[in-house]
Amino acid sequence: MSIRTVMMAAGVAGFATLAGMGLTQAKSAADNDALSAASAPVSLEQAVSIARQTVPGVPSKAQWxxxxxxxxxxxxxxxxxxxxxxxxxxxxxxxVVHQALDQADHADDERD
Structure with a gap:
């Protein structure tokens, strides 16, 4: 058996192992946050713009x-x-359904 055949067999076996671990593709937006976020009526860019209009400053983090x-x-x-x-x-x-000063992040900055 050649090295190429052994490597190919190892690759197939590795893929089969990963497939057996339950790695599957999300079938709908409800199954996957990224798909849900991408199909939301308000986009990430719009949400950041709304936040900046509410509190002038620099966006540092945004998440779904x-x-x-x-x-x-x-x-x-x-x-x-x-x-x-x-x-x-x-x-x-x-x-805007919630707005607050983030005390935890502010306290972390003072300790650094």
């Missing part, structure tokens, strides 16, 4: 979140005073 059936974009904005603001933007309506 789904809690209790409600989807929103979680956006962090750093203002001119270096305070971090957490905002939640409804992924369907674009409404």
């Amino acid at each position: 979140e789904q809690e209790e059936g409600a989807a929103h974009w979680s956006v962090e904005i750093v203002d001119a005073k270096q305070q971090v603001h957490d905002l939640a933007i409804n992924a369907t309506t674009g409404a």
Whole structure:
């Protein structure tokens, strides 16, 4: 048996092992956060823009979140005073559903 045949057999066996571990493709947006986020009426760019209109500053983090059936974009904005603001933007309506000063991030900055 040649090295090429052995390597090919090892590759097939490795793929079969991964397939057996349950690695499957998401069939719908409900199965995958990235697909849900991509199909949301309010895009990531729109959510960041809404957050910046609410709190002037620099966006430092944005992520998709789904809690209790409600989807929103979680956006962090750093203002001119270096305070971090957490905002939640409804992924369907674009409404700001939560806004607060992020005490945890601010405290971390003071310790550094």
